[in-house]
Amino acid sequence: MLEVRALAKHFGGIKAVDNCSFTAEAGKITALIGPNGAGKTTAFNCISRTMAPTAGEILLDGERIDHLKPHQVTRRGLSRTFQITRNLEDLTVLENLVVQSKVHGWRALFEPAITKEELKKAEEILAFLNITRLAYEETRNLSYGQKKLMDFGALLMSDPKIILLDEPAGGVNPSLLAEIVEHIRALNGQGLTVLIVEHNMELVMSLSDKVVVMAHGEIIAEGPPAMVQTDPKVLEAYLGGTNVEPAHA
Template sequence: MLEVRNLCKHYGGVKAVDGASFTVEKGSITALIGPNGAGKTTAFNCISRTATPSGGEVWLDGERIDNLRPHKITAKGLSRTFQISRNLSDMTVIENVIVQSKVHGFGGLFRPAMSRDEKDKAMSILDFLGITRIAFEDGHNLSYGQKKLMDLAALLMSDPKVILLDEPAGGVNPSLMEEIVDRIRALNEKGMTVLIVEHNMDLIMRLSHKVVVMAQGRVICTGTPDIVRKDAQVLDAYLGGVLEEEEA
């Protein structure tokens, strides 16, 4: 469903992403992990075209997309969240969700700001995520975790084929984190393809079908969670201390 080929992003002499290649299979949950500065979020930015790659290619469902603008990539079926919520704080939750609706071209100028179909669809997504109770709350009144769920709802409004989640559980309390995990798993069971960046290793190992490990801008290991846990390069670069502590 998603293929990254020799992706590069350089800032002067700094190679934030340095020839990274990996695939995300249709219907899978794939995790992209690595230590701070490994290039994970930069890779996300290049895939979604919020940053311009210095080299390499990105293919979505057999079509090259790294030369497209971000809104065109979204229209092709790839949407993402960000580490820090980018909600419009002076708008309600349902308005923040509806603003992510598919563009209807010139004819959209003559449509209501929020059509009945869009309202119904947004409420259905909020119900799926268990947050209909905050549908009419202003964005600035939400907790950090609620903002994360609103971002996920807004992402789903565009009917994506692949979703990129950048630390969806970061900074969220444990009970709400489990709700987010359950919703991601439920989306995947409905056929959604997921690529996720997350520092919570317990969450990643429980949730993912495949793990891609980056270090210093490069992919150093790819495999199932069990394979990655035992890989010598991964243990040395990132997971060693964490796993030793867990096993102890």
């Protein structure tokens, strides 16, 4: 579904991402992990084209998207969330979902602000996330966790083939996190491909089909969770030192 080839993003002499290559298989959940400053979010920004890469290729379903604008990437079927929730506080939850729906060009200028199709779809997504009660609540009144759920719902409005989730567990209480995990599993069960950046290792290891590990802007390991969590290079990247022994079952 997604292939990243020799991706690089440099800020002057700083190589935030350097020669980074990995894949996310269709219908699977792939986790991108690494210590703080590893380059994970920068890689996400380049993949979603909210940031232009310095070099490399990004392919979605075999077609390059690294030259496209962010809204064009979304049209191709890739949507993402951000570490910090992004929303329009003066709009209701339902309206925040609708503004994320696909844009149909100049013809949309002659349509109602919210079409029947968009309303129906937004209501279905809110029902799926169990937040129908919040549909007409102004976003400014939501808790942080509720905003996270709204962001999650908003990215589904564009009919994505793959979703990129940037730290969905960050700042979320355990009860709400359990709900989010179930939603991810349910969507993946319907065939949606998921790429996730997350620091919660328990979540990563229980949820992912494959784990990709970054350190200092480079990929240092890739494979099933059980293999990655015992890789000496991964343990060294997280724990430091040169005498780190791999964990034993």
